[in-house]
Amino acid sequence: MTEYHDPQLAQQIRALDPLRADELLADLPKLNRAGDRAALAMTLTLLVDNGLAQPARSLPEANAAMRDLGMVLSSVRRHGDEPVEAVPRLEALLLDLADRTGLVPRDMILHYTVWNPTGDRERTFTGDPMERALIESVRLxxxxxxxxxxxxxxxxxxxxxxxxxxxxxxxxxxxxxxxxxxxxxxxxxxxxxxxxxxxxxxxxxVLVEGKSYYGAxxxxxxxxxxxxxxxxxxxxxxxxxxxxxxxxxxxxxxxxxxxxxxxxxxxxxxxxxxxxxxxxxxxxxxxxxxxxxxxxxxxxxxxxxxxxxxxxxxxxxxxxxxxxxxxxxxxxxxxxxxxxxxxxxxxxxxxxxxxxx
Ligand code: HEM
Structure with missing residues (x-):
C-alpha cells in the first residue's frame, strides 16, 4: 500500500469529513464532561449510519472516517460501555475500514494526532488546551x-x-x-x-470481534x-x-x-x-x-x-x-x-x- 508514502496524505485526511462529523464532534467535549452515555451512543449511531450509507471510496476517506469513529467510540468506552455492544452496526463498519486502510479496526495514534485537523475542526475529547498541546506535540x-x-x-x-x-x-x-x-x-x-x-x-x-485493541x-x-x-x-x-x-x-x-x-x-x-x-x-x-x-x-x-x-x-x-x-x-x-x-x-x-x- 504505497499511498502511505504520499507526503500529501496527512493533509488530505485532515481536510476530509466523510461521516459529516464536524458539528457532532465539536460537541464531544460537552457530552464527555456530562458523561452523557445515551447522547454519546446516539452520536456514534449517527456516524455509523453515515458511514454505512456512503462507504469510504479512498484511503484518505477511510482513515478520516476511522479517526472520527475513534473519537466517539473511545468516549463511549471511557464512560463504561463497550462500543460494539452499544452500537452493534459499528463492528461491520470498523472491519470494512480496517480492510480499506490495511490497519487495525480501531483508530491509532496517527488518527488522533498527525491526521487530526488543526484549528476549529480539531477533534478533542475534552476541548482543554492541554489536550490540544498533547495532540500537537505528537503531530509535530x-x-x-x-x-x-x-x-x-x-x-x-x-x-x-x-x-x-x-x-x-x-x-x-x-x-x-x-x-x-x-x-x-x-x-x-x-x-x-x-x-x-x-x-x-x-x-x-476496546473489543472488536472479541479481540482487544489499544487506543491512540x-x-x-x-x-x-x-x-x-x-x-x-x-x-x-x-x-x-x-x-x-x-x-x-x-x-x-x-x-x-x-x-x-x-x-x-x-x-x-x-x-x-x-x-x-x-x-x-x-x-x-x-x-x-x-x-x-x-x-x-x-x-x-x-x-x-x-x-x-x-x-x-x-x-x-x-x-x-x-x-x-x-x-x-x-x-x-x-x-x-x-x-x-x-x-x-x-x-x-x-x-x-x-x-x-
Ligand atoms: C503526559 C505525557 C505522556 C505520558 C504520561 C507518557 C507515558 C508513556 C508510557 C507509560 C509509556 C509506556 C508504553 C505505553 O504507552 O504503554 C510510553 C511510551 C512511549 N511514549 Fe509516551 N507519554 C507521554 C507523552 C508522549 C509524547 C508526546 C510522545 C511523542 C511525541 C511519546 C512517545 C512515546 C514513545 C516513543 C514511547 C515508547 C517507549 C520509548 O521509545 O522510550 N510519549 N509513554
Missing part, C-alpha cells in the same frame, strides 16, 4: 520520523560502513531532535496529572522502528523485542516492511561494534571514528528524549506506578529501554571520553 514529530526512517534505510542498505557518509548519521540525530522538542512542549504546556486523569481514560482498549498511544510512533535499525535488531533483549512486536499491529504497512527487513540484518550499532573490535584500545581509522561518534550522537538525542519523557511519565503515573500505559507498556519498561539505549551508546563510543555516562 510525524514528518521528521518519516525522514529518520528513510535515513536508517539508506544507512542499512549501504554495502559497508565505509560507504556510509557520517553526515547521514548527523542528519538522523537532527531528525530525532523532534522528539526532544516534543517533550519540551509537553513539559511547558501539559500538567502530567492532566494526562493521567483526563486523557489516559479515553485510551483504554504515543508509543505507537515509530521510535521502536528506529531502535530496530540503531541497536535492537541484534540485541536479543526479550522484553524489548516483545514490546516492539506489540507495536507492529499499529504500524503503517511500510513500517512493518522495514521492521522485517531490518530484523534480518545486523543493526547499525552491531556493525560499528564489529568494525571497532580489531582496534581494541587503539584509535580506529578516522572514518570509523567519525561514524562511531555520530552514532553516539544519535543515541544521545534518543536518551535526551527518553530522560525527559521519563520525568513526565513518573509524575503522570505517580499514583499508580504499576498501571499499564495506553500502549500496554509500563514505567519499568521505559527505564529498561533507557538502560538499553545507554548501554549501546557506551559499546559503540569510539573513545571512553565520548561515551554517555
Amino acid at each position: 514529530v510525524g514528518d521528521d520520523l518519516e525522514a529518520a526512517i528513510r535515513r536508517c534505510d539508506r544507512i542499512l542498505a549501504a554495502p559497508s560502513l565505509e560507504a556510509v557518509p557520517p553526515l547521514l548519521l548527523d542528519e538522523l540525530a537532527a531528525d530525532l531532535q523532534c522528539m526532544v522538542d516534543s517533550m519540551d512542549m509537553v513539559i511547558d504546556e501539559v500538567r502530567p496529572e492532566f494526562f493521567f486523569t483526563d486523557i489516559r481514560p479515553y485510551l483504554d482498549p 498511544a504515543a508509543a505507537q510512533m515509530p521510535i521502536w522502528l528506529i531502535d530496530q535499525a540503531l541497536w535492537a535488531a541484534d540485541d536479543g533483549h526479550a522484553e524489548y523485542r516483545d514490546f516492539a512486536a506489540s507495536m507492529l499491529p499499529y504500524a503503517l504497512p511500510h513500517w512493518v516492511g522495514h521492521y522485517r527487513d531490518w530484523t534480518a540484518k545486523p543493526s547499525i550499532s552491531g556493525r560499528i561494534r564489529t568494525a571497532l573490535a580489531p582496534y581494541g584500545t587503539d584509535d580506529p581509522p578516522p572514518h570509523l571514528e567519525r561514524i562511531a561518534k555520530a552514532h553516539t550522537g544519535v543515541l544521545r538525542t534518543l536518551l535526551t528524549f527518553r530522560g525527559r519523557h521519563m520525568g513526565i511519565t513518573k509524575r503522570a503515573y505517580a499514583g499508580a506506578p504499576n498501571m499499564s500505559g495506553s500502549g500496554g507498556g509500563s514505567v519499568a519498561l521505559l527505564q529498561e529501554i533507557i538502560e538499553l539505549t545507554r548501554a549501546h551508546a557506551r559499546l559503540t563510543a569510539p573513545t571512553r571520553a565520548s561515551a554517555p555516562s
Whole structure:
C-alpha cells in the first residue's frame, strides 16, 4: 500500500469529513464532561449510519472516517460501555475500514494526532488546551520520523560502513531532535496529572470481534522502528523485542516492511561494534571514528528524549506506578529501554571520553 508514502496524505485526511462529523464532534467535549452515555451512543449511531450509507471510496476517506469513529467510540468506552455492544452496526463498519486502510479496526495514534485537523475542526475529547498541546506535540514529530526512517534505510542498505557518509548519521540525530522538542512542549504546556486523569481514560482498549485493541498511544510512533535499525535488531533483549512486536499491529504497512527487513540484518550499532573490535584500545581509522561518534550522537538525542519523557511519565503515573500505559507498556519498561539505549551508546563510543555516562 504505497499511498502511505504520499507526503500529501496527512493533509488530505485532515481536510476530509466523510461521516459529516464536524458539528457532532465539536460537541464531544460537552457530552464527555456530562458523561452523557445515551447522547454519546446516539452520536456514534449517527456516524455509523453515515458511514454505512456512503462507504469510504479512498484511503484518505477511510482513515478520516476511522479517526472520527475513534473519537466517539473511545468516549463511549471511557464512560463504561463497550462500543460494539452499544452500537452493534459499528463492528461491520470498523472491519470494512480496517480492510480499506490495511490497519487495525480501531483508530491509532496517527488518527488522533498527525491526521487530526488543526484549528476549529480539531477533534478533542475534552476541548482543554492541554489536550490540544498533547495532540500537537505528537503531530509535530510525524514528518521528521518519516525522514529518520528513510535515513536508517539508506544507512542499512549501504554495502559497508565505509560507504556510509557520517553526515547521514548527523542528519538522523537532527531528525530525532523532534522528539526532544516534543517533550519540551509537553513539559511547558501539559500538567502530567492532566494526562493521567483526563486523557489516559479515553485510551483504554476496546473489543472488536472479541479481540482487544489499544487506543491512540504515543508509543505507537515509530521510535521502536528506529531502535530496530540503531541497536535492537541484534540485541536479543526479550522484553524489548516483545514490546516492539506489540507495536507492529499499529504500524503503517511500510513500517512493518522495514521492521522485517531490518530484523534480518545486523543493526547499525552491531556493525560499528564489529568494525571497532580489531582496534581494541587503539584509535580506529578516522572514518570509523567519525561514524562511531555520530552514532553516539544519535543515541544521545534518543536518551535526551527518553530522560525527559521519563520525568513526565513518573509524575503522570505517580499514583499508580504499576498501571499499564495506553500502549500496554509500563514505567519499568521505559527505564529498561533507557538502560538499553545507554548501554549501546557506551559499546559503540569510539573513545571512553565520548561515551554517555
Ligand atoms: C503526559 C505525557 C505522556 C505520558 C504520561 C507518557 C507515558 C508513556 C508510557 C507509560 C509509556 C509506556 C508504553 C505505553 O504507552 O504503554 C510510553 C511510551 C512511549 N511514549 Fe509516551 N507519554 C507521554 C507523552 C508522549 C509524547 C508526546 C510522545 C511523542 C511525541 C511519546 C512517545 C512515546 C514513545 C516513543 C514511547 C515508547 C517507549 C520509548 O521509545 O522510550 N510519549 N509513554
